[in-house]
Amino acid sequence: KRIFLFSDMKSSTTIAEQLGHIKYFELLKEYYSDFTDAIIRHSGEVYQYVGDEIVISWTYEKGIKDNNCINCFFAMKEDLNKRANWYSATFGVAPSFKAGFHIGKVTAGEIGALKKEIVFTGDVLNTTARIQGLCNQYNVDNLISEDLIKELQLGHKFQISSLGMNELRGKEDSLELLTIQPLTSKIGYD
Numbered sequence: 001k002r003i004f005l006f007s008d009m010k011s012s013t014t015i016a017e018q019l020g021h022i023k024y025f026e027l028l029k030e031y032y033s034d035f036t037d038a039i040i041r042h043s044g045e046v047y048q049y050v051g052d053e054i055v056i057s058w059t060y061e062k063g064i065k066d067n068n069c070i071n072c073f074f075a076m077k078e079d080l081n082k083r084a085n086w087y088s089a090t091f092g093v094a095p096s097f098k099a100g101f102h103i104g105k106v107t108a109g110e111i112g113a114l115k116k117e118i119v120f121t122g123d124v125l126n127t128t129a130r131i132q133g134l135c136n137q138y139n140v141d142n143l144i145s146e147d148l149i150k151e152l153q154l155g156h157k158f159q160i161s162s163l164g165m166n167e168l169r170g171k172e173d174s175l176e177l178l179t180i181q182p183l184t185s186k187i188g189y190d
Helices: 012-019 021-041 060-082 084-091 123-133
Strands: 002-009 045-050 053-059 097-104 107-111 117-121 142-145 158-166 175-182
Touching: 002 012, 002 060, 002 123, 012 021, 021 045, 021 053, 021 060, 021 084, 053 060, 060 084, 060 097, 097 123, 123 142, 123 175
Parallel strands: 097 142
Antiparallel strands: 002 053, 002 097, 045 053, 107 117, 142 175, 158 175
8 A cells, every 4th residue: 555646847848848858857857856855854755757757655654654745745845946046047947846646555566578677556556647637627736635635634734625526537436636735834844
């Protein structure tokens, strides 16, 4: 049972076209580097980098503890925002991102003949990708499945808003999606 966060840079195609492939690659290196401390502080594991997308995962226990999975997202945003002026001066744009969260069972194992890799498989991965893909439709920077929200102990530090039941492409059952925001600018994710 694992928690996944699929994070995707907003307007990445436009940014890549404006910067060109070499400068865009330099931006991506900085962008991913800026997430490192937040991921480590909140016990996350980088599962994959896919273009401008980063997939972060937690074991159930580590992701739920102290709301690590949610606090990681907000710490990543804060760390990126701290360097917004630098990004603007260096690249002419300050990147931002959106994320989808979900929880579920996976199978882990080694695959590949020419290049071996440990991979996770399971419905949770496809579902998380579909959830993240709906952020633009709802004009939010995060979407979280009801399944995950039910597992967290969020207390009074967050405002949670339901976006209702959603049919996800390729899924038979609808899923309630929610978005979350901290109630204060500092909620203790440092």
